[in-house]
Amino acid sequence: MHEPFSLLISVYDGDRPDHLRRSFRSAVDDQTVSPDQVIIVRDGPVRPELAACLDEFVASSRVPVTVVPLEANGGLGPALDQGLAASSHDIIARMDADDVAMPHRFEVQLPLIENADIVGGGLLEFIGDTDHIVGRRTPPTDPGHIARYARLHDPFNHPTVVYRRQAVIAAGGYGDLPLMEDYALFTRMLLTGARAVNVAEPLVFYRVGATAFKRRGGTGLLRSELRMQREFLRNGFISPAGYVRNVAVRGSYRLVPWWLRRAAYRLLVETLSRRTAGPTTDLPGPGQATTVRPDVGYAEPKPSADLPVDATRPGPAHRQSQRPAHKPRLPRAPAAAPRHAKHRQPGPEPAQLQQPPHESAERVQP
Secondary structure (H helix, E strand, O other): OOOOEEEEEEEOOOOOHHHHHHHHHHHHHOOOOOOOEEEEEEEOOOOHHHHHHHHHHHHHOOOOEEEEEEOOOOOHHHHHHHHHHOOOOOEEEEOOOOOEEOOOHHHHHHHHHOOOOEEEEEEEEEOOOOOOEEEEEOOOOOHHHHHHHOOOOOOOOHHHOEEEHHHHHHOOOOOOOOOOHHHHHHHHHHHOOOOEEEEEEEEEEEEOOOOHHHHOOOHHHHHHHHHHHHHHHHOOOOOHHHHHHHHHHHHHHHHOOHHHHHHHHHHHHHHHHHHHHOOOEOOOOOOOOOOOOOOOOOOOOOOEOOOOOOOOEOOOOOOOEOOOOOOOOOOOOOOOOOOOOOOOOOOOOHHHOOOOOOOOOOEOOO
8 A cells, every 4th residue: 555645736727628637637547546635726816717627626536636726826836836725635645737747656655655755756758748748857766866967957857846744845846946846946945955866667648749948048047046056056056166157158158049949959968868777769750759668658749848868769668766875965955035926917828838937847848
């Protein structure tokens, strides 16, 4: 028997009802191990079609659904903090409102969280539907590598994580750092001694749009980047030399033209994939479907706020995980800074939907 756990989803007006229904079904109805509670944070007012979708879940789901309505749209970080407070269980699994979970996701992660504080996994990026895979991100699995990797990149794919609420709260929660809240949280968790585990196997289909590279840059993201790097330096997570390196590498990435960002993305992903997963084959070209597992259906991927780890064509899934033998030797973090909600505007209609600030940091990774 596994510990009971909650599924945490944040929804705002820019989300599409059809994507949300598919996400909910994949993470609840289609799982070999289902959650014991579903928490949906309604981040501000939503249009009638989306509100009807939430009412449908509450009325018909076989798993109890708790909807946490927020009067105003405050962004992903503050919304998730409200969802953490509403959980009936210490173990919480994250899910985005337009991703698709593989049916065995929780079956793989729940045994690992018994001896850990956070468990992440790999993901497959898709466009349109899960049979159009355009990338794969494989996180570092060695405990020492996770700690080292975190000094320059987000070591976890946010939409795949399962964590313990008490460990998240001990690290100060998500707070309000637009588009970087997850990366900042995970580093604070490592600083406070959280036991970290990553599974190399893809467990989630991550939806990305055609304008992904355009959304990975801009002055707004640069401001969050600089604020996060200052926090890393203040907490002793990186050295002054590391700060200069990160600002130069990650900051420059935010400001270059999107077409150059795309070229840099491919080069960086190829390099990082060799370090974490070894040699792999190329991705299929546009229009070429890739069957990764014959027993699982696929959907669309999305960009992330940090550098993705692997964009190579996936082969057969092999479940891999390593449990840390010891906690990383990192300095203790100071008390979390106060949070300030920043409102965002409702998203456009589905046909014109673009990646909003509500998106997790992973959607805007370089």
